[in-house]
Amino acid sequence: MKIAVLFGAKSFEHEISVVSAIALKKVLNSEIVYIFCDFNRDFYLIPTDKINSKRFSSGKYKKDKKLEIKNGGFFQKSLTGYKQLDFDFVLNVIHGSDGEDGKISSILDFFNINYIGPRIEASVLSYNKLYTKMYAKEIGVKSLDYTVLNKEDSRDIKLTFPVIIKPSRLGSSIGISIVKSKGEFDYALDVAYEFDNQVLIEPFIQGIKEYNLAGCYADNEFKFSIVEEPQKEEFLDFDKKYLDFSRTKRVNEAELDASMVEKLQDAFKKIYGNIFKGALIRCDFFVHENEVYINEINPVPGSMANYLFSDFEDTLLKLSASLPKQQKIICDYKYINSIQAAKGK
Amino acid sequence: MKIAVLFGAKSFEHEISVVSAIALKKVLNSEIVYIFCDFNRDFYLIPTDKINSKRFSSGKYKKDKKLEIKNGGFFQKSLTGYKQLDFDFVLNVIHGSDGEDGKISSILDFFNINYIGPRIEASVLSYNKLYTKMYAKEIGVKSLDYTVLNKEDSRDIKLTFPVIIKPSRLGSSIGISIVKSKGEFDYALDVAYEFDNQVLIEPFIQGIKEYNLAGCYADNEFKFSIVEEPQKEEFLDFDKKYLDFSRTKRVNEAELDASMVEKLQDAFKKIYGNIFKGALIRCDFFVHENEVYINEINPVPGSMANYLFSDFEDTLLKLSASLPKQQKIICDYKYINSIQAAKGK
Numbered sequence: 001m002k003i004a005v006l007f008g009a010k011s012f013e014h015e016i017s018v019v020s021a022i023a024l025k026k027v028l029n030s031e032i033v034y035i036f037c038d039f040n041r042d043f044y045l046i047p048t049d050k051i052n053s054k055r056f057s058s059g060k061y062k063k064d065k066k067l068e069i070k071n072g073g074f075f076q077k078s079l080t081g082y083k084q085l086d087f088d089f090v091l092n093v094i095h096g097s098d099g100e101d102g103k104i105s106s107i108l109d110f111f112n113i114n115y116i117g118p119r120i121e122a123s124v125l126s127y128n129k130l131y132t133k134m135y136a137k138e139i140g141v142k143s144l145d146y147t148v149l150n151k152e153d154s155r156d157i158k159l160t161f162p163v164i165i166k167p168s169r170l171g172s173s174i175g176i177s178i179v180k181s182k183g184e185f186d187y188a189l190d191v192a193y194e195f196d197n198q199v200l201i202e203p204f205i206q207g208i209k210e211y212n213l214a215g216c217y218a219d220n221e222f223k224f225s226i227v228e229e230p231q232k233e234e235f236l237d238f239d240k241k242y243l244d245f246s247r248t249k250r251v252n253e254a255e256l257d258a259s260m261v262e263k264l265q266d267a268f269k270k271i272y273g274n275i276f277k278g279a280l281i282r283c284d285f286f287v288h289e290n291e292v293y294i295n296e297i298n299p300v301p302g303s304m305a306n307y308l309f310s311d312f313e314d315t316l317l318k319l320s321a322s323l324p325k326q327q328k329i330i331c332d333y334k335y336i337n338s339i340q341a342a343k344g345k
Numbered sequence: 346m347k348i349a350v351l352f353g354a355k356s357f358e359h360e361i362s363v364v365s366a367i368a369l370k371k372v373l374n375s376e377i378v379y380i381f382c383d384f385n386r387d388f389y390l391i392p393t394d395k396i397n398s399k400r401f402s403s404g405k406y407k408k409d410k411k412l413e414i415k416n417g418g419f420f421q422k423s424l425t426g427y428k429q430l431d432f433d434f435v436l437n438v439i440h441g442s443d444g445e446d447g448k449i450s451s452i453l454d455f456f457n458i459n460y461i462g463p464r465i466e467a468s469v470l471s472y473n474k475l476y477t478k479m480y481a482k483e484i485g486v487k488s489l490d491y492t493v494l495n496k497e498d499s500r501d502i503k504l505t506f507p508v509i510i511k512p513s514r515l516g517s518s519i520g521i522s523i524v525k526s527k528g529e530f531d532y533a534l535d536v537a538y539e540f541d542n543q544v545l546i547e548p549f550i551q552g553i554k555e556y557n558l559a560g561c562y563a564d565n566e567f568k569f570s571i572v573e574e575p576q577k578e579e580f581l582d583f584d585k586k587y588l589d590f591s592r593t594k595r596v597n598e599a600e601l602d603a604s605m606v607e608k609l610q611d612a613f614k615k616i617y618g619n620i621f622k623g624a625l626i627r628c629d630f631f632v633h634e635n636e637v638y639i640n641e642i643n644p645v646p647g648s649m650a651n652y653l654f655s656d657f658e659d660t661l662l663k664l665s666a667s668l669p670k671q672q673k674i675i676c677d678y679k680y681i682n683s684i685q686a687a688k689g690k
Contacts, residue, residue, distance in 0.1 A: 014676045039676045041416055041455060054685060057678035068415070071386055097674065098455065102465045106451030110386060110443065120447045121476075124469040131466075134479040150619065197619065274495065274542065329442065331359045331384045333402035340399060 001030045001317055004074070004087035006094060006104070006115075008056070009037040012174050012195070013096035016302065018056050019246045021093050023303040025051065026248045028313055033087045035074060036061055037094065043067040043074060045085065071111050089320045092117030092300055096170065100300050101127045109326065116319055118279040118299035125275065126297035129200050130168050139270045142293045144202045144286065151197040155189060162204040165189060167196035178204050205288060210295070211254055213264050214282040214305035215272070218318040222269060225282075225308035227261055229254035247307045260287070267292045277324045280304060280316065346375045346662055349419070349432035351439060351449070351460075353401070354382040357519055357540070358441030361647065363401050364591045366438050368648040370396065371593045373658055378432045380419060381406055382439065388412040388419060390430065416456050434665045437462030437645055441515065445645050446472045454671060461664055463624040463644035470620065471642035474545050475513050484615045487638045489547045489631065496542040500534060507549040510534060512541035523549050550633060555640070556599055558609050559627040559650035562617060563663040569610055570627075570653035574599035592652045605632070612637045622669045625649060625661065 007021035008014055025032060025048070034046040038061065045065040046055065055061050067074045067085060075082040092115055094104055102123035108115045118126065125135045136143045147157065148168075165188045167175040175195035177188035192199040214225040228251050256264075268283050271294060282301035286293040298305075306312040352366035353359055370377060370393070379391040383406065390410040391400065400406050412419045412430060420427040437460055439449055447468035453460045463471065470480045481488045492502065493513075510533045512520040520540035522533035537544040559570040573596050601609075613628050616639060627646035631638040643650075651657040 010674055010676075012674055015678060015680045018681065041457075053681045057681045057685070070413070097672070102447050102469070103451040103455045106448040106465070107455060110448045110452060112386075120451070120465070121469050121473060124447070124466050125476075128466060130483070131470075131476075131479075134476075134483050138475070138479050327442070329355055329357055329359075331355075333360060335360045336363065336398045336402045340402070 001089075001320070002033055002087040003028065003030050003316075003320075004033045004035050004085070004090045006035045006037065006090050006092050008039070009094045009098035009104070010039055010041055011094065011096035011098050012170060014039060017093055017095045017099065018053055020095065020303045022051055022053060023246045023248050024091075024093065024306070027303075027306045028316075030313065030317070033085065035067060035085075035090070036064075037098070038062075041098075043069060045074075045076065069107065069111060069113075073111070073113055088114070089323070090115035090117070091304070091316070093304065095300055095302065097127075100298075101169070112326075114320075114323060116278060116280060116316065116323070118276060118281070119324065122276045122279060122281075122299055126281075126299045128169050129166060129296060130198070132294065132297055133200075136271070136294050139273065141267050141270050142291060143295070144205075144293055147201040149189070149199050149201060151193050155186065159185070159201065160203065162206075164202050164204040165192050166200050166202070167192045168198040168200055169196045205286075209287040211256070211264060211285045211287060212282055212305075212308070213268050213285065214280065214301060214308045215265075215268055216280040216315065216319045217272060217277055218315065218322040220322075222265070222272070223315045223318065224265055224268070225305060226251075226253040226310070227256060227264055228252075228308055230284075247303055249307055250310075251307050260290075263292050267294060271297060277322075278319075280319055282308070346665070347378055347432040348373065348375050348661075348665075349378045349380050349430070349435045351380045351382065351435050351437055353384070354439045354443035354449070355384055355386055356439065356441035356443050357515060358444075359384060362438055362440045362444065363398055365440065365648045367396055367398060368591050368593050369436075369438065369651070372648075372651045373661075375658065375662070378430065380412060380430075380435070381409075382443070383407075386443075388414060390419075390421065414452065414456060414458075418456070418458055433459070434668070435460035435462070436649070436661070438649065440645055440647065442472075445643075446514070457671070459665075459668060461623060461625060461661065461668070463621060463626070464669065467621045467624060467626075467644055471626075471644045473514050474511060474641065475543070477639065477642055478545075481616070481639050484618065486612050486615050487636060488640070489550075489638055492546040494534070494544050494546060496538050500531065504530070504546065505548065507551075509547050509549040510537050511545050511547070512537045513543040513545055514541045550631075554632040556601070556609060556630045556632060557627055557650075557653070558613050558630065559625065559646060559653045560610075560613055560617070561625040561660065561664045562622055563660065563667040565667075567610070567614060567617070568660045568663065569613070570650060571596075571598040571655070572601060572606055572609055573597075573653055575629075592648055594652055595655075596652050605635075608637050612639060616642060622667075623664075625664055627653070 005021050007017045032048050036044045036046050044061050045067050074085040102120045105120050105123050125131045133143045162180045165177050175192045179185050179188045212228045279299050282298040282305045284295045286295050309315050350366050352362045377393050381389045381391050389406050390412050410421055419430040447465045450465050450468050470476050478488045507525045510522050520537045524530050524533045557573045624644050627643040627650045629640045631640050654660050
């Protein structure tokens with residue numbers, strides 16, 4: 001199998017996508033074709049044997065072969081025209097905007113390119129934390145209470161501190177603050193509004209348990225990772241999460257009784273539903289007083305959460321054989337023809 | 346102003362998009378550049394003076410100039426390379442999938458092309474009727490009660506007939522049936538599942554009033570159309586709606602008292618919010634016992650609902666001057682550089 005790892009793009013998480021993509025080289029035995037989308041959204045073919053983070057930070061990648069995305073795939077200009085890049089499927093490893101907000105899925109769908117990654121609806125429902133909550137409510141999965149605040153709204157609202165403030169639309173802890181008192185509220189809001197014009201405010205529950213579970217639907221069944229209890233110091237900030245994205249070593253399983261693991265897997269199944277088919281996702285849950293709450297859905301998790309799976313590559317390849325098909329649509333110009341016939345033309 | 350009307354694409358509503366696009370020629374004085382996306386998703390530049398529906402149904406458009414979409418715009422191959430097509434903004438007139446499901450918005454956003462039309466989130470929230478209901482609930486706009494049914498679910502559910510069955514993800518009345526008794530239920534479900542693997546079942550309320558209101562946010566205010574009470578015979582089927590898409594004549598305003606018009610406009614404003622900025626949308630409301638319910642949001646309404654506006658072109662041009670900007674994101678490779686520095690490389 002030849003896997004095209006697609007990474008980079010115009011995102012606050014551009015750099016962690018670079019790190020994620022490079023981490024995959026260590027964990028995959030399949031042949032990798034690296035497709036880099038730079039910050040200007042131009043595509044480049046990066047030689048797999050030469051990939052390292054400096055190639056991108058130094059701008060050296062600009063000397064690599066440029067690619068164009070068109071109907072059917074990625075193409076390299078050659079003397080005789082365009083040569084199609086050969087691979088079996090794209091693995092979307094673009095974190096944050098472009099990769100997780102629906103843009104890349106749309107483009108790959110539009111141009112009929114086979115890919116592992118969230119489809120458009122899955123992207124929008126997970127990228128916007130408010131929509132994640134709406135969706136969770138609809139399918140019967142709990143999430144923490146929240147207040148929505150828009151940039152133009154009055155800040156004079158009633159809150160019980162401590163609270164956690166999150167931009168609606170960013171991952172990787174960017175722009176997130178824990179606010180312990182009213183005095184800190186304004187500044188934290190300013191920080192969050194730097195990244196989005198809408199924020200969510202949730203109660204910050206001291207000592208709440210956090211559990212991550214990754215998985216996908218492939219071969220007519222759910223394939224689950226182990227459950228991890230992420231290390232946390234209040235919560236991971238961007239620097240720490242960043243390092244997190246380069247993880248390639250297996251982690252220890254959380255110490256949980258079987259019934260709690262089942263509860264987490266049940267919530268995962270409800271969330272995944274038909275909507276997330278085609279993607280390997282990581283759900284970050286809270287557990288409070290024995291109840292499971294969805295915190296966030298990562299439809300393109302850091303380094304694809306490889307470190308949580310007993311056989312990551314096998315899971316990925318099985319998923320690649322279970323990708324959702326696009327809906328069959330026919331167009332026979334029946335209506336236009338019948339109108340023309342009626343007109344006697 | 347030069348308006349690029351983008352139409353066609355891979356959609357059950359491909360043909361009505363052709364009709365919508367042609368209708369616009371009659372109502373706009375601005376110069377129009379017609380960009381046709383055919384059923385294979387190849388783009389063509391159609392001469393404005395030669396456009397007619399037969400050009401598409403006969404396949405004659407294939408002799409027109411082919412266009413490629415790339416970073417910055419649409420391009421025509423020339424002897425010396427690529428020539429960029431000149432226009433001020435794209436008007437997205439693709440109905441149904443591709444145009445209203447987020448694909449076209451994603452592609453235009455990704456390639457930095459200025460456009461009137463729903464952005465990704467707006468597309469997903471309006472294209473999927475279940476998400477429209479979730480969204481309406483969140484922002485405090487009523488919608489009719491509903492039951493969600495997936496293809497794999499048991500059909501043995503309790504219902505009070507008559508009900509209306511709708512595929513979750515299609516517009517233009519495709520696949521919709523009114524079911525008067527249990528005996529008709531199975532067949533209607535089969536029809537709906539032809540188009541989507543998820544359906545919504547709503548009570549069918551005899552004599553419910555239907556009102557359409559179009560509008561957009563431009564020039565720092567809402568621009569509303571008149572309210573129309575669409576003609577209906579139980580409800581419009583695809584053939585009738587199809588003819589509806591070619592409308593260019595102003596319609597009569599519904600006879601409503603001012604307080605009801607205000608109620609409809611208030612519901613429109615809540616729905617439009619920040620999410621639909623950049624789009625001219627038509628909201629189809631129900632009114633039952635003096636309460637307003639959202640039925641559906643059309644983010645790319647038939648012939649852009651031109652027939653509802655007192656000055657359609659003026660509204661459109663003002664909207665084109667108020668398009669949302671993409672978020673500013675910087676990438677300075679700060680993290681990668683700091684890691685490299687720490688490594689001493």
